[in-house]
Amino acid sequence: MTDLVTPTDADREDAAAVRDQGVSHMKWWGWGVPGVAFHHEDKPAFAPFVLKAVGLDLHGTSPLEQPDFGALDVPASIADASLRSALAGAVGAERVADDDLDRVVHTYGKSIRDLIKVRAGRLPRVPDLVVYPADEAAVQAVVDAVVEHDAVLIPFGGGSNIAGSLEPVPGEARPVVSVDLGLLDRVLDVDEGSGLARVQAGVLGPSLEAQLNARGWTIGHFPDSFTHSSLGGWIATRSSGMQSDKYGDIADITRGLRVARPGGLLELRATPSASTGPSVREMVLGSEGRLGVITEATVQVHRVPAKRVIHAYFFPNWRAGTKAMREIAASDVHPAITRVSDGRETGFSLATAKESKGFGALAQRGLFAFLKRRGWNLDDMCLSFIGYEGEPAHVARQRRAVERIVKRAGGVSVGTGPGVLYDQKKFDTPYLRDFLLDRGTAGDVSETSVPWTGIDRMHDGVIAAAEAAYESLGRTGWIMSHLSHSYHSGACLYFTFAFVMGEDPEAEYDVVKRAIQQAFIDLGGVPSHHHGIGVEHADWLPDVLSERGIDVLEGLFAATDPGRNLNPAKITAR
Numbered sequence: 001m002t003d004l005v006t007p008t009d010a011d012r013e014d015a016a017a018v019r020d021q022g023v024s025h026m027k028w029w030g031w032g033v034p035g036v037a038f039h040h041e042d043k044p045a046f047a048p049f050v051l052k053a054v055g056l057d058l059h060g061t062s063p064l065e066q067p068d069f070g071a072l073d074v075p076a077s078i079a080d081a082s083l084r085s086a087l088a089g090a091v092g093a094e095r096v097a098d099d100d101l102d103r104v105v106h107t108y109g110k111s112i113r114d115l116i117k118v119r120a121g122r123l124p125r126v127p128d129l130v131v132y133p134a135d136e137a138a139v140q141a142v143v144d145a146v147v148e149h150d151a152v153l154i155p156f157g158g159g160s161n162i163a164g165s166l167e168p169v170p171g172e173a174r175p176v177v178s179v180d181l182g183l184l185d186r187v188l189d190v191d192e193g194s195g196l197a198r199v200q201a202g203v204l205g206p207s208l209e210a211q212l213n214a215r216g217w218t219i220g221h222f223p224d225s226f227t228h229s230s231l232g233g234w235i236a237t238r239s240s241g242m243q244s245d246k247y248g249d250i251a252d253i254t255r256g257l258r259v260a261r262p263g264g265l266l267e268l269r270a271t272p273s274a275s276t277g278p279s280v281r282e283m284v285l286g287s288e289g290r291l292g293v294i295t296e297a298t299v300q301v302h303r304v305p306a307k308r309v310i311h312a313y314f315f316p317n318w319r320a321g322t323k324a325m326r327e328i329a330a331s332d333v334h335p336a337i338t339r340v341s342d343g344r345e346t347g348f349s350l351a352t353a354k355e356s357k358g359f360g361a362l363a364q365r366g367l368f369a370f371l372k373r374r375g376w377n378l379d380d381m382c383l384s385f386i387g388y389e390g391e392p393a394h395v396a397r398q399r400r401a402v403e404r405i406v407k408r409a410g411g412v413s414v415g416t417g418p419g420v421l422y423d424q425k426k427f428d429t430p431y432l433r434d435f436l437l438d439r440g441t442a443g444d445v446s447e448t449s450v451p452w453t454g455i456d457r458m459h460d461g462v463i464a465a466a467e468a469a470y471e472s473l474g475r476t477g478w479i480m481s482h483l484s485h486s487y488h489s490g491a492c493l494y495f496t497f498a499f500v501m502g503e504d505p506e507a508e509y510d511v512v513k514r515a516i517q518q519a520f521i522d523l524g525g526v527p528s529h530h531h532g533i534g535v536e537h538a539d540w541l542p543d544v545l546s547e548r549g550i551d552v553l554e555g556l557f558a559a560t561d562p563g564r565n566l567n568p569a570k571i572t573a574r
Contacts, residue, residue, distance in 0.1 A: 023132060023182030025105045026159055026228055029067040029119050030437070031430040038428070038435040042354050049351035053478035054498050056441055063438040072121045074100040077128040079175045083149045087131050087177065090141030095132040102130045106178035107168070109161035110430070111536065112444040115437060116505050125168040127154065127178040134183045136295040140260040142179055143293060147262045147565050151175040154567050155289040157230030158204055161237065162445075163534030165288045169569050179293055181232055187211040190301065196255060196270055197301045201232030201294045217301040220247030220336075223530070227427045232294040237532030238286035240492065242426060244485050246336040246389065247302065249530065251285050256298030259284055259291065262565070266291075270298035283556065288532060289567035290557050305389040310337060310419030311399065313384040314371065315411040318342045319456055321382040322483060322491075324409035326452045328386075329486040333401045337387030342459065344480035345496070346383040367414065384411070385422050436498060442509050443498040446516045448525035451490040455483070458493055458523045465519035466497055469512045475499045477512065485529070492529040538573035
């Protein structure tokens with residue numbers, strides 16, 4: 001939970017510099033828009049926490065200056081006149097861009113590795129052209145033109161990807177075209193009798209939700225990247241959201257699809273279920289542009305709930321918290337959110353809070369004193385958020401049932417105040433990563449899923465693996481975790497890690513990241529639960545699919561894209 005500095009008028013002018021064709025983009029060197037940033041001056045516990053966790057003295061460290069775009073050496077576009085003409089014919093000459101800023105914005109996503117590279121001016125391969133189709137027919141024309149000219153096509157939604165799914169292959173000799181779908185941003189229709197909405201794939205989360213809310217509906221899908229990610233991007237990476245416990249992951253929400261492919265449109269009818277052989281819908285989900293460009297989806301939507309409330313709870317330790325989450329998942333109760341942080345992340349959350357005064361401070365001290373008298377070690381204490389939605393009577397029934405489980409696990413309710421704050425700040429966390437990077441510190445995330453019986457072993461094993469990696473680097477590092485999504489058979493564990501970087505930031509980051517990813521595999525998990533594979537996680541895919549599974553994927557990609565024109569090398573890295 002973070003608080004942000006808001007943009008000034010000058011910052012808004014800077015933001016206009018990364019806006020093209022009426023489509024707004026994030027800043028080229030970091031997350032979000034210029035002028036919006038995390039600050040810690042009103043959080044007295046934060047600087048001491050960071051000093052203890054990673055050895056960074058915020059009071060003795062000055063942030064780096066904003067990177068200078070003019071200092072970048074951007075490779076010249078290699079797109080020839082023939083390709084430019086074909087693309088201009090597809091989308092209009094005014095919607096074909098080749099300026100350096102637009103091309104750099106479309107080169108990387110927003111992982112720490114991406115930001116380390118772009119801030120250092122490492123641009124081994126930049127898209128040669130960026131096109132902005134305004135409708136599905138234009139997208140199809142772009143796909144056909146790219147294939148006809150043996151170029152490479154990479155779809156671009158909001159640019160929030162952290163798995164390397166957007167980066168052109170280094171050394172690619174053919175022209176690379178980034179297809180920005182930002183103009184395809186409308187809810188086309190809502191079938192109110194079925195709760196199905198036809199939506200263009202380029203719409204960003206806030207616009208999608210606003211359009212649906214205006215008709216009384218919600219998609220219920222809220223990933224951390226919600227503010228700057230698109231529906232098409234969610235589908236292409238098999239995204240999960242903060243309320244997936246109730247609404248399902250994007251794979252559950254997506255019913256029908258339209259995908260621009262070489263030679264014509266792939267159309268998948270929206271039905272509740274079907275027995276039609278291997279699921280082509282499932283093939284498109286998570287395909288990261290390798291099967292074409294998603295132009296439209298029919299998604300399941302729900303009426304905006306009459307009541308929505310998030311309650312906070314404390315558990316005495318991690319195992320008590322996960323036991324409660326497991327029992328909730330196995331019960332007939334279906335909260336919208338079931339989240340519990342370990343003791344490390346709970347300490348971090350408390351450190352990011354503003355100074356409490358008056359009655360609030362007294363109440364907090366009183367609560368902590370009460371818990372200590374009950375024998376709690378406050379360093380092990382785990383903060384949980386559980387969200388309830390629906391008619392007021394239904395919310396009350398849910399809460400009563402959940403709180404019986406919480407009580408059996410030794411937990412206590414601390415009311416709705418922390419939940420309100422969590423709800424307000426839930427999309428702000430990525431700005432904290434940039435705050436740390438500006439001070440020479442890597443802060444990143446990795447997530448996995450595992451059956452319930454392996455949850456605690458996974459949690460402890462990943463922390464041990466990260467700490468061993470820090471020791472090998474001679475670094476003081478930090479790792480913390482929360483259980484973010486619950487299923488009947490297991491859950492997602494989401495890890496956040498940080499350390500002060502040295503002379504070779506990417507190589508050091510790679511040591512820690514690979515240790516965490518390998519621990520996922522060794523302990524029975526998967527390389528990614530909802531961020532996708534891209535190139536970042538491809539090395540571990542054979543461990544969960546088997547080599548024969550990789551053969552199946554490679555056969556699919558070879559058959560559907562024989563010229564390797566559609567975002568090649570992503571997912572399988574071959």
